[in-house]
Amino acid sequence: MKAVYINSVGSISSQKTFDNSSFLDEIISYDDNIILAVDPNYKDYISPANSRRMAKGVKMGVVASKIALNEANLDTVDAIITGTGMGCLKDSKKFLSAIIDNDEQFLTPTSFIQSTHNTVGGQIALGLQCKGYNFTYVHASISFESAVLDAKLMLENNEANTVLVGGVDEIEDYTCSLHKLVNHIKKEKVNSTDLLYSKTEGAVFSEGANFFVLSNLKQDSSYAQIVAISTYNTLKTNITDVANTFLKENNLNIEAIDLLVLGNNGDVTYDRFYNELSSGIFENTQQVYYKHLCGEFNTASSFGVWLASKILKTQKLPEAVKLNDIQGSNYKTILLYNQYRGENHSFTLLRRC
Amino acid sequence: MDDLKQELKENIVEQLNLEDIAVEDIDDNDMLFGDGLGLDSIDALELIVMLDKNYGIKLTDPKEGRAIFESIDVMAKYIFENRTK
Amino acid sequence: MSKGIAITGMGIISSIGNNVEENYRSLIEGKTGISRISKIKTLHKDHIMVGEIAFTNQELEQQIGLTPDNNYSRTALLGVTAAKQAIQNAGISNINKYKTGLISATSVGGMDKTEAYYHDYFENKATQKYIAGHHAGDSTQKIAEQLGIEQSLVTTISTACSSAANAIMLGARLIKSGQLDRVIVGGSDCLSKFTINGFKTLMILSDTYNTPFDENRKGLNLGEAAAFLVLESDKVVQTESKTVLAYVKGYGNANDAYHQTASSENGDGATLAMQKALKVAELSSSDIDYINAHGTATGNNDLSEGQAILRVFDKGVPDFSSTKAYTGHTLAAAGAIEAVYSVLALQNNVVYPNLNFKTQMKEFSMTPQLELKEKELHTVLSNSLGFGGNCSTIIFSKKQ
Numbered sequence: 001m002k003a004v005y006i007n008s009v010g011s012i013s014s015q016k017t018f019d020n021s022s023f024l025d026e027i028i029s030y031d032d033n034i035i036l037a038v039d040p041n042y043k044d045y046i047s048p049a050n051s052r053r054m055a056k057g058v059k060m061g062v063v064a065s066k067i068a069l070n071e072a073n074l075d076t077v078d079a080i081i082t083g084t085g086m087g088c089l090k091d092s093k094k095f096l097s098a099i100i101d102n103d104e105q106f107l108t109p110t111s112f113i114q115s116t117h118n119t120v121g122g123q124i125a126l127g128l129q130c131k132g133y134n135f136t137y138v139h140a141s142i143s144f145e146s147a148v149l150d151a152k153l154m155l156e157n158n159e160a161n162t163v164l165v166g167g168v169d170e171i172e173d174y175t176c177s178l179h180k181l182v183n184h185i186k187k188e189k190v191n192s193t194d195l196l197y198s199k200t201e202g203a204v205f206s207e208g209a210n211f212f213v214l215s216n217l218k219q220d221s222s223y224a225q226i227v228a229i230s231t232y233n234t235l236k237t238n239i240t241d242v243a244n245t246f247l248k249e250n251n252l253n254i255e256a257i258d259l260l261v262l263g264n265n266g267d268v269t270y271d272r273f274y275n276e277l278s279s280g281i282f283e284n285t286q287q288v289y290y291k292h293l294c295g296e297f298n299t300a301s302s303f304g305v306w307l308a309s310k311i312l313k314t315q316k317l318p319e320a321v322k323l324n325d326i327q328g329s330n331y332k333t334i335l336l337y338n339q340y341r342g343e344n345h346s347f348t349l350l351r352r353c
Numbered sequence: 354m355d356d357l358k359q360e361l362k363e364n365i366v367e368q369l370n371l372e373d374i375a376v377e378d379i380d381d382n383d384m385l386f387g388d389g390l391g392l393d394s395i396d397a398l399e400l401i402v403m404l405d406k407n408y409g410i411k412l413t414d415p416k417e418g419r420a421i422f423e424s425i426d427v428m429a430k431y432i433f434e435n436r437t438k
Numbered sequence: 439m440s441k442g443i444a445i446t447g448m449g450i451i452s453s454i455g456n457n458v459e460e461n462y463r464s465l466i467e468g469k470t471g472i473s474r475i476s477k478i479k480t481l482h483k484d485h486i487m488v489g490e491i492a493f494t495n496q497e498l499e500q501q502i503g504l505t506p507d508n509n510y511s512r513t514a515l516l517g518v519t520a521a522k523q524a525i526q527n528a529g530i531s532n533i534n535k536y537k538t539g540l541i542s543a544t545s546v547g548g549m550d551k552t553e554a555y556y557h558d559y560f561e562n563k564a565t566q567k568y569i570a571g572h573h574a575g576d577s578t579q580k581i582a583e584q585l586g587i588e589q590s591l592v593t594t595i596s597t598a599c600s601s602a603a604n605a606i607m608l609g610a611r612l613i614k615s616g617q618l619d620r621v622i623v624g625g626s627d628c629l630s631k632f633t634i635n636g637f638k639t640l641m642i643l644s645d646t647y648n649t650p651f652d653e654n655r656k657g658l659n660l661g662e663a664a665a666f667l668v669l670e671s672d673k674v675v676q677t678e679s680k681t682v683l684a685y686v687k688g689y690g691n692a693n694d695a696y697h698q699t700a701s702s703e704n705g706d707g708a709t710l711a712m713q714k715a716l717k718v719a720e721l722s723s724s725d726i727d728y729i730n731a732h733g734t735a736t737g738n739n740d741l742s743e744g745q746a747i748l749r750v751f752d753k754g755v756p757d758f759s760s761t762k763a764y765t766g767h768t769l770a771a772a773g774a775i776e777a778v779y780s781v782l783a784l785q786n787n788v789v790y791p792n793l794n795f796k797t798q799m800k801e802f803s804m805t806p807q808l809e810l811k812e813k814e815l816h817t818v819l820s821n822s823l824g825f826g827g828n829c830s831t832i833i834f835s836k837k838q
Contacts, residue, residue, distance in 0.1 A: 048373035049391060053698075080693075086573055087596070092632075096549075099635050100556050104481040106406045108368075109398045112636035113699050113825070117545065117574060117596035122826025125693040131710055134693040134828055135604055138547075139575035139594040146593040153611055178559055178569045233540075233582050233592035242589065298573070343579065394700060398641060415641045 001156045002216035005353055006223040010067030010166075011306045012037050012060045013208040013294045020071055023310045024318040027293065029193065033186040034176055035206045035295045050127065053110055055090035057170030060209035061120035062127060065164055069128075071221075072213040078160035079133035080124050081151050082168065083143030085298020087117035089172035097174070120168055133160065141340035142231040143167060144302040145348065148214070149229050155216040166211030167299025176205060184341070186266075195266040195292040203265040206295020210302035212309070218353060223309035224334075227349040234343060239273050240280055243337070246347045258331045259311065260287045261304050262323065263338035265296040273339050278323065287323035301338040305348060308334045312352045358429045368403060369396050381426040386419075397422060409437030440671035442838040443610045443686040447528025447668035449520040449624075450778045452765045453489035453661055457523055462782050465790045466810055470764050472647050472659050480634055485645050488629055489661025489766025491516065502584065509567040511548035514577035516664035517626030518584045524622060525585055528668040529680070536619035536674055539591035540582045541609050542666075543601030543625030545770040547574040550630045577626055581666075591618060596770060598824030599732070600691070601625050602665070603773030603832050607689040609669045619674050624666030624774035633660055633769065640699065642736045648767075649794040650733035650760035651740050651806050658734045661766025665774035667781075684781045687817065687835035688721065690714025694827035700738050705746030707829035708732075708821060712750040715831035721817065723751045726833070728789050730776050730820040731806070733760020734767050743823060744802055759792035759807045773822035773830065780818040780834045787815050 011017035015028055018040040028038065037060060042051060045063045054062070061082065069077070091114040098107050116122075118136035125134050133154070137146035144167030151163040179185045179202075186202040195204065214226065228250050232242060247253060260282045264274045278287050288311075294303040311317055311331055332352045339345040362376045365385075374390065383389045386397070397418045404410040404421075410432065412418055421431045450457065453471025454464035464471065471489045480486075493501075498515040499508060502522070510518070521540075525533065551568035558565045570576065578594040591612070595604045602625030609623035627633075637643050637660060644657040675682060692714060694707025701707065716723060729751075732743055747755055761779055768775050783789065792806035817835045824830075 048371075052370040052372055053395075085575070092549075095636065096553060096556065096632060099553070099631055104631070104635055106402055107635055107639045108402045109395055109636070109639035112632075112639055113395060115636075116598050116825050118598055118824075118826040118828060119698070121597070122693070122698060122828065125695045125827060126698065129695050131693050131695050131706065133691045134597070134826070135595060135608075135691065136597050136826075137593055138544075138573070138596040139578060139592070140573060142593060143575070149591075150608060153615055153617070157611075157615060175572075178572075181559060182566055182569050184570070231591055231593065232589045233579060234588050236589040344575070393697070395698070398639060401641070402639070413641075 002158060004152050004155045004226045005215055005218045006212050006226060006309050007215045007219050008068045008071035008213040009223060009306050009309055010064040010211045012040060012064045013303055014038060014206050015293050018067060020067065023314055023316060024320065027320045031191045032189050033204050034171060035204060036171055037208045053114055055088060055114060055170065057088055057090065057168055058120050058123055061166060061168040062123055064209035064211040065124050065166055068164065068211040068213050074162060074213060076128045076130045077162040077164045077213065079154060079163045080121050080130060081135045081147040081163060081165050082121040083137045083147040083299050084117060084120060084168050085138065085140050085143045086169050087138060088115050088119050089170055089175050091115040093172050093174045139344065141298050141301065141338060141344040142346050144299040145229055145231050145346040148226065151214045152226055152229060155214060161216055163214045164211060165214050166209060167302030168209035169207055169297040169299050171205060171207040179205065190266065192292045196264055198266045199268050201267060201269055203267050203296035206297050208294055208297065208303060210306045222353050224312040224350040225353040227351050229348045230346065232345045235345065239276050243277060243281060250349060254281055256333055257285050257335045258328050259334045260285050261308050261334060261336040262287060262289050263291060263301055263304060264289045265291040270342050277337060286326040286328040288321040289323045290321055293320065301346065304336050304338060308336055308350050312350060354429055354433060357432060358425050361425055361428060364403060368399055379425060382424050385422050385424060408432050410435050439616045440613050440673065442672050443613050444670050444675045444682040445667050445684045445686065445781055446670045446680045446682060447524045448683065448778045448781060449523025449527060450665040450775060451491060451516055451519050452663035452775055453491055454764050458778065464764060465779060466788060468791055468793060470647065470793060472766055478629055478631060480631055482634060482638060486634065486643050487646060487659045489659060490629060491662055509571050510580060511571050511577060512550045512628035513544050513546050513548065513626050514580045516628055516662065517542060517577050517581045520624065520664035521581045521585055521622055521666040524666040524668050533586045534588065538587055539612060539618045539621040540578065540587050541593055541595065541605040541621060541623045542578040542581055543595045543605040543770045544574050544577055544627055545596055545598055545601060546627045546630050546633060548572040548576055549632045550628050553631050585622065597828040598826055599769055599772055600822040600824040600828040600830040601770035601773065603822035603830035604691060606667065606686060606773060606777055606832050607691060607830065610686045610689055613669055613671050620670045622666050622668055625771040626664035627662060627769040627771045629660060629662040644735065647794050648735035648763055650735040650762050650792055651744065651799060652795050653797040653799045655735045655737060655740060657736050659766035661768040663765060663768040663771045663775050665771060665778045667777055684784045684834050684836060685838050686832060688715040688719025688833035690718060691830045694829055696827055699825050701742035701823060703742060703745065705742040707827050708743050708746035708823055709749045711829040711831040712746065712819065715833050719833045724753055726756050726817050726819045727815045728783055728818045729756060729758035730780050730818060731758050731760045732821040732823045733762055735762060739823060741801055743821060744799065744804055748802060755804060757789045757807045757811060759790050761790055763793035776820045777832060780820045783818050784815050784834060784836050788812055
């Protein structure tokens with residue numbers, strides 16, 4: 001079985017992450033319950049003729065993938081695998097409201113066409129003229145992890161040498177208003193730095209796209225090796241047991257983990273899963289979090305992988321992400337854990353390469 | 354007729370989101386599809402809805418659109434002769 | 439590592455039957471499930487025909503044993519119904535005895551509820567339970583719960599009309615690589631105003647019975663359905679002395695990279711998908727006994743797919759037919775529906791007739807199988823082609 005590497009990254013998030021030469025040098029602080037991605041100049045990457053039908057999510061996905069491809073110095077890849085929890089919300093909403101508001105009359109096809117979950121993957125393929133394998137995973141908070149798992153399977157078994165993998169989700173107003181109704185979005189505005197102390201239900205919603213070129217060929221510029229990834233629809237017992245089993249499967253003990261990257265989103269009901277690990281078996285491990293920077297969305301964990309990749313490559317750890325006082329220096333092995341509303345848990349293990 | 358042509362150009366640019374094309378740049382005889390404005394089959398479907406909604410002309414077969422949407426000139430003539438509103 | 443990918447159970451609900459046996463009977467009797475729409479109030483009711491499942495949501499809920507406070511979309515109800523049948527058919531009593539995953543496919547997800555309660559959500563608190571069920575992964579989570587699959591690999595694929603074929607493909611690869619011992623794969627999509635109006639705007643909905651591969655085809659009929667298959671490794675088959683219905687022998691996915699919705703005229707994507715599947719199966723095109731075509735009866739699909747079939751089967755096209763005239767196009771579920779039909783074809787050594795065909799297409803001299811044909815089948819190839827250029831092929835075989 002071949003090893004799998006992260007050879008390049010491309011990130012569009014509510015921080016200014018689209019420039020690969022910097023790494024959270026300046027932090028944008030928010031005081032809100034819905035935050036948006038910081039837009040790069042999309043026109044630098046997509047011609048007006050090609051972008052005229054694209055909603056923000058598609059643009060973010062296409063541009064993040066181009067940033068990643070540019071960094072890997074590739075014109076195309078063997079496969080494109082996308083994760084998106086909610087899909088193309090803006091166009092879905094546009095078409096749905098047109099159906100209802102116009103009583104099924106005078107409807108035009110563009111928003112329907114663009115509403116399909118695999119629009120981002122399809123548009124990337126179209127732009128690259130990439131006729132290879134093209135999958136889209138749409139399973140809530142493990143959409144991105146499913147894409148990585150698939151890519152890893154392909155690369156390990158030599159079904160492909162380069163795979164573009166990414167997670168993308170966009171903010172849409174109607175959907176947000178629904179999620180506010182059921183308290184999945186926090187009722188009140190929260191300052192980024194206070195997110196974990198809000199003690200209220202729900203999360204701060206956001207959007208973004210994080211794409212990566214994965215390969216079974218290591219380059220000097222590679223960020224990290226993806227050692228293992230596992231997803232769990234539910235928990236039978238508790239997250240500590242699952243973490244222990246995951247480490248054991250990979251012949252590692254707690255001490256081997258140099259850094260734990262957690263997906264805490266400040267939801268008073270569900271952060272207990274993270275807290276169980278951070279104050280339990282990983283009590284003496286350095287810990288970081290990131291959803292105060294990028295917000296919560298179904299593929300927010302792809303920002304976590306971006307963060308961990310950057311830390312492994314630069315060996316720098318931005319002050320703003322620190323969750324505890326433990327100071328590490330030599331980052332070799334990073335474990336990531338994420339879940340959303342107590343379901344769809346995932347562990348991802350990255351190693352310096 | 355000139356007003357109708359102007360209206361069509363404005364609607365096409367707006368409806369089809371042709372950000373990089375200015376209304377004044379569209380010549381009455383420019384090809385709308387292919388080498389001209391570069392419209393495609395999805396745009397043709399959008400234009401069919403526009404005919405229905407704005408001028409009360411119903412096309413049932415998308416293939417009919419190809420000839421009608423050749424240029425602004427051809428389209429305006431067709432609408433002028435067939436409009437019901 | 440598992441050499442073989444055995445299919446040991448199947449379940450299905452479609453407009454031509456509520457289980458595997460009923461579906462098979464309809465197929466061999468040439469009985470279509472296409473009718474006027476009755477369960478969705480739509481302005482287009484007299485201008486479209488659909489493949490609708492007779493059961494109401496309430497009837498499905500009762501059969502599954504759900505309490506009235508459930509928040510299942512119709513997609514989830516159909517999915518649970520088919521997946522439970524598959525588990526039972528495979529004789530599985532303890533689902534967690536082996537490392538078992540679930541991979542489902544959907545494009546509609548919970549849209550049926552979102553469109554029904556679009557405004558009500560803000561006024562009627564009782565409807566708000568459906569909000570969290572909108573996303574595509576929700577029906578899969580519910581199917582997993584109903585099957586008792588816990589703490590495992592459960593995910594959802596949505597690549598438009600090729601989705602379920604891709605779920606089968608991922609499942610096969612997970613078994614082959616040894617990551618799972620057993621995986622339930624398939625898909626579910628219910629009818630919705632959203633898809634009806636969507637396809638209507640594309641002007642590819644037929645106002646009458648769809649006619650795959652016919653010169654005068656007028657477009658597709660939408661359908662609703664769910665189907666699931668149980669895939670098991672050699673180890674499970676041996677340990678449990680399992681009866682194997684058929685094997686997943688090959689699979690291939692490629693992108694047409696031509697247009698967001700339309701397929702290329704020369705069928706590049708479909709050609710690549712079929713070629714890849716043959717390569718994985720280590721078969722040549724002449725080994726294929728029957729092609730269960732995607733054949734949606736749109737002008738564009740049947741031309742593109744036909745060209746691709748001619749390119750791949752350059753030494754002679756085997757018997758082929760589309761079963762869309764029976765079920766309608768069941769979107770994300772289609773690949774799983776047709777996987778069940780392909781396995782049934784292998785088991786019973788039959789080629790299903792392509793209903794409603796009258797006139798050969800002028801672009802090529804290919805006529806689908808028009809009568810029920812009995813012949814020894816060893817391998818069946820099934821295509822699923824979708825928006826976003828997504829093209830998939832699965833090859834099923836009698837022997838490993």
